[in-house]
Amino acid sequence: MSELLAARGAGLNTSASQVDQARILDNLVHNLQGMAYRCLNDSEWSMIFVSQGCHDLTGYYPEELLPGGSITWERMTHPDDRGPVRTRITAHFAVGRRFDVQYRIVTRTGQVRWVAERGIVVADERGRPVIEGFVEDVTERRATIMALAQAEQRYRHIFEHASEGIFQSSKEEGYLAANLALARMYGFESPEALISNLSDIGHGLYVDPAQRTLFVELMETQGKVEDFESEVYRRDGSRIWISENARAVRDAQGRIICYEGTVHDITERKRYQEELERQANHDQLTGLPNRNLLNDRLSQAIFHADRHEQMMAVVFIDLDNFKFINDTLGHAAGDELLVEMGRRLSTHLRSADTVARQGGDEFVLVLNEHQTPDTVISLLERMVDLIGQPIMLGGRELQVGASMGVALYPQDGRDAETLLKHADVAMYAAKGHGKNNYKFFTPEFNAVASERMHLEAAMRLGLEQGEFSVNFQPKVDHLRRIVGVEALARWQHPEMGAISPDRFIPVAEESGLIMQLTEVIARQAFAAAATWPRVRGRVLPVAVNLSPKLFMDRQIVDRVHSWIDTEGVLPEQVELEITESIFLHDQQRAQYILKAFKELGVSLAMDDFGTGYSALSYLRHYPLDTIKIDRSLVVDIETREDAAMIARAVVSLGKSLRKTVVAEGVENPAQFDFLRFQGCDEFQGYLFSRPITAEAIHRLLLDTRGQLTQL
Ligand code: C2E
Ligand code: CA
Ligand code: CA
Numbered sequence: 001m002s003e004l005l006a007a008r009g010a011g012l013n014t015s016a017s018q019v020d021q022a023r024i025l026d027n028l029v030h031n032l033q034g035m036a037y038r039c040l041n042d043s044e045w046s047m048i049f050v051s052q053g054c055h056d057l058t059g060y061y062p063e064e065l066l067p068g069g070s071i072t073w074e075r076m077t078h079p080d081d082r083g084p085v086r087t088r089i090t091a092h093f094a095v096g097r098r099f100d101v102q103y104r105i106v107t108r109t110g111q112v113r114w115v116a117e118r119g120i121v122v123a124d125e126r127g128r129p130v131i132e133g134f135v136e137d138v139t140e141r142r143a144t145i146m147a148l149a150q151a152e153q154r155y156r157h158i159f160e161h162a163s164e165g166i167f168q169s170s171k172e173e174g175y176l177a178a179n180l181a182l183a184r185m186y187g188f189e190s191p192e193a194l195i196s197n198l199s200d201i202g203h204g205l206y207v208d209p210a211q212r213t214l215f216v217e218l219m220e221t222q223g224k225v226e227d228f229e230s231e232v233y234r235r236d237g238s239r240i241w242i243s244e245n246a247r248a249v250r251d252a253q254g255r256i257i258c259y260e261g262t263v264h265d266i267t268e269r270k271r272y273q274e275e276l277e278r279q280a281n282h283d284q285l286t287g288l289p290n291r292n293l294l295n296d297r298l299s300q301a302i303f304h305a306d307r308h309e310q311m312m313a314v315v316f317i318d319l320d321n322f323k324f325i326n327d328t329l330g331h332a333a334g335d336e337l338l339v340e341m342g343r344r345l346s347t348h349l350r351s352a353d354t355v356a357r358q359g360g361d362e363f364v365l366v367l368n369e370h371q372t373p374d375t376v377i378s379l380l381e382r383m384v385d386l387i388g389q390p391i392m393l394g395g396r397e398l399q400v401g402a403s404m405g406v407a408l409y410p411q412d413g414r415d416a417e418t419l420l421k422h423a424d425v426a427m428y429a430a431k432g433h434g435k436n437n438y439k440f441f442t443p444e445f446n447a448v449a450s451e452r453m454h455l456e457a458a459m460r461l462g463l464e465q466g467e468f469s470v471n472f473q474p475k476v477d478h479l480r481r482i483v484g485v486e487a488l489a490r491w492q493h494p495e496m497g498a499i500s501p502d503r504f505i506p507v508a509e510e511s512g513l514i515m516q517l518t519e520v521i522a523r524q525a526f527a528a529a530a531t532w533p534r535v536r537g538r539v540l541p542v543a544v545n546l547s548p549k550l551f552m553d554r555q556i557v558d559r560v561h562s563w564i565d566t567e568g569v570l571p572e573q574v575e576l577e578i579t580e581s582i583f584l585h586d587q588q589r590a591q592y593i594l595k596a597f598k599e600l601g602v603s604l605a606m607d608d609f610g611t612g613y614s615a616l617s618y619l620r621h622y623p624l625d626t627i628k629i630d631r632s633l634v635v636d637i638e639t640r641e642d643a644a645m646i647a648r649a650v651v652s653l654g655k656s657l658r659k660t661v662v663a664e665g666v667e668n669p670a671q672f673d674f675l676r677f678q679g680c681d682e683f684q685g686y687l688f689s690r691p692i693t694a695e696a697i698h699r700l701l702l703d704t705r706g707q708l709t710q711l
Pocket of ligand 1: 487488502518545547664665
C-alpha cells in the first residue's frame with residue numbers, strides 16, 4: 001500500500017486541489033465493489049497495492065495480501081485455474097495489451113467464488129513493469145448467465161425436438177422459423193424445405209385459403225388464436241387436420257413483428273369425431289341417414305321450399321311382406337333385403353333429395369324442388385317399379401313390394417312432424433289398397449295419380465295397338481294461301497274416346513313414352529307429307545312438335561334423320577317446333593342439337609312464343625327460322641291493350657331479326673286483320689281450318705290448290 005499511501009502523504013504537502021484529487025481518488029478506489037490492485041509479475045503475483053474492497057471479495061484484509069502477509073494472490077487462485085490464468089495474462093503481458101479473464105478464487109472461509117479480472121501492464125515510477133487491474137466478484141452474474149444459457153439451450157432443444165410443430169411466421173414473409181416436427185407434419189424433410197416451399201401460406205397450406213385471412217385477422221384483433229382448427233395440405237397433396245395456438249409478437253411500439261405458435265395434428269381426433277357423428281346420424285345397417293338426420297333434412301327442406309315458394313314431398317315407405325321374409329328366411333336375409341332396398345332407393349334420387357331409414361322396414365324420402373305433384377308421381381312410379389325388381393335372398397329369387405304415403409308441403413302440413421304423420425297416414429291407406437302402391441294424403445292428388453297411372457298404362461297399350469294418329473292444321477299467308485301444315489297428335493281410345501294432347505302429352509313426357517309417341521307421329525306426318533301435291537310449284541312444309549324432354553337424348557338428331565329418310569320426305573320440307581324450355585337446362589347442349597338439326601336441312605320454329613321466360617337473347621343466338629306467337633296473346637288482342645301491344649312488339653322484333661312470324665289460334669277476322677296489318681307473315685287457327693285428318697288435308701290441297709276461302 002506504500003505507493004498510493006505515499007502519494008497521499010505527499011499530497012498533503014502540496015496544493016489544496018492536489019489533496020482533494022488524491023482524496024477523491026482514494027475514496028473512490030477504496031469504496032469500489034471489487035478490488036483494485038497493483039502487483040508484480042512474479043510467481044506469487046506479489047501485491048504492491050490492494051484496495052479495501054479486498055476484504056469483501058476474499059475475506060482477507062489488504063495487509064494480509066501485501067508482501068510478508070499470510071497469503072498471496074497465486075495461492076488464493078483456485079488450484080485448477082492457476083495455470084490457465086497465468087498463461088492468459090502472460091500472453092497479454094508480452095504484447096502489452098489489456099487482459100480480461102474469469103476464474104475462481106478460494107476465500108478465507110474456503111468458499112469458491114468466480115471473479116473477473118481486468119488489467120494492464122504498466123511501468124511503475126521506477127520503470128519496473130507492474131500489473132494494475134481490478135478484480136470483481138461475478139459469481140452471481142455468472143450463475144444468471146449460465147442459467148440463461150441453459151434455458152436457451154433447453155428452449156432450442158424443446159424447439160428442435162418437440163413433438164408438436166412450432167413456428168414463427170409473419171403476414172408478409174410467410175414462415176420465419178419452423179421446427180423439425182412441423183416440417184415432418186407437413187411432409188417436408190427439413191424446416192428449411194418447409195420455409196422455402198411454403199411461401200404462400202394461404203394457398204400453399206390451407207385447403208380453404210380464407211383460413212389464413214381469418215388467422216391474420218384474429219391476430220390483429222385479438223393478438224392470438226386458440227385451438228384454431230383447419231384442414232391443410234401436406235406436401236404430397238394429402239390432407240390433415242391441425243389445431244394451432246399462436247400469439248402475436250409485438251415491438252416496443254406495439255406493432256406486430258411476427259406470430260409464433262404451436263401446431264398439433266388432430267387428424268385422428270377429427271376422424272374419430274366424424275365417425276361418431278356419422279354413427280349418431282346414420283343407420284348402422286344401411287348407412288342411410290337415420291331419424292336424427294332426417295329431422296334435420298326435413299327442416300332444411302321446409303326452409304328451402306318456403307324461400308323458393310316451391311312444394312316439397314315427404315314419402316313414407318313401408319316394405320310389404322318384410323315380416324314374412326324375416327321370419328321365414330331369417331334375420332340375415334331380412335338385413336340384406338333392407339340394405340338392397342336402401343341402395344335402390346338412393347341411386348334413383350337427386351342429390352338434393354334424401355332417403356332415410358326410419359326404423360324397421362320403414363324408409364322416408366324427402367323430395368325437394370319438385371314443381372308439381374306430377375313429377376312426384378312419376379318418381380313414385382319409378383320407385384314402385386324399382387322396389388318390385390326381383391332380388392336374390394337366401395338362394396331364392398323374391399319379389400317385394402312397398403306401400404308409400406305422400407304428404408306435400410305446404411298443403412298437407414307446415415312442420416316436419418305433421419308432414420311425417422300425414423305421410424304415415426297416407427301409407428296406411430296405401431296398404432289398405434292392396435299394397436305395392438302409393439297414396440297421397442290429400443285425396444285430390446290420389447285422383448290425379450290414379451288417372452295418370454291409368455293413362456300411362458293405356459298409352460303403352462295404345463301405342464302398341466295403333467290408337468294414335470295425326471291431324472293436320474294448315475298455316476296460311478296474308479292472302480289465306482296455304483304455306484304450311486302442322487302435325488298434331490290424336491289419340492282415340494276404344495273406351496275413353498278421344499283424349500286431348502293436353503292430357504296425354506304430359507303423361508308421355510313424365511313416363512318416358514314421349515320418344516315412342518314422337519316417332520309414331522313424326523313418321524305418319526312425314527309419310528303423308530311425302531305424298532302431298534305441290535302447291536304453287538312448291539312442296540308444302542310439314543311441322544312436327546318436339547317435346548323439350550327429347551333434348552335429353554343426344555340421339556334425337558339421328559332419329560329424326562332416319563325417320564325423314566325412311567318416310568321419303570325432303571329435309572327442306574320438314575319444320576321442327578320447339579319451346580323455350582330447352583334453353584333452361586343445358587344451353588350448350590341445346591345449341592349443339594339445334595345446329596345439328598340445321599345441318600340436316602330442316603327448319604326450326606319457336607313454339608308458344610310469349611308465354612315462357614322469353615329471354616329474347618336466344619332469338620339472336622340460336623338458328624331459329626320461325627317464331628310462333630302463342631294463342632293466349634292472339635285471343636286477347638281485341639280486348640286487351642297490353643296483349644295487343646305485346647303481339648305488336650313480338651311481330652316487329654321477329655321482323656327485325658328476319659324471322660318468319662306466325663300467329664297461332666286466329667279465330668276471327670278482327671284478329672287476322674290486326675296481325676296482318678302489323679306485318680305478321682303467317683296465320684294458323686280455326687278461322688282458316690281446324691286440325692283435320694290426313695285424307696282431309698290431302699283432299700283440301702287438291703281441291704283448293706292451296707287457297708282457303710276467298711278474301
Ligand atoms: P300447339 O303446338 O300450340 O298446337 C296448337 C294447338 O292449338 C292445337 O291443339 C290446335 O288444335 C289448337 N288450335 C289451333 N287453332 C286454334 C284456334 O283457332 N283456337 C283454339 N282455341 N285452338 C286452336 P291440340 O291439337 O289440342 O294440341 C295441344 C298441344 O299439344 C299442342 O299445342 C302441342 O303443344 C301438343 N302436341 C300436340 N301434338 C303433339 C305432338 O305430336 N308432339 C308433341 N310433343 N306435342 C304435341
Ligand atoms: Ca306446335
Ligand atoms: Ca303453339
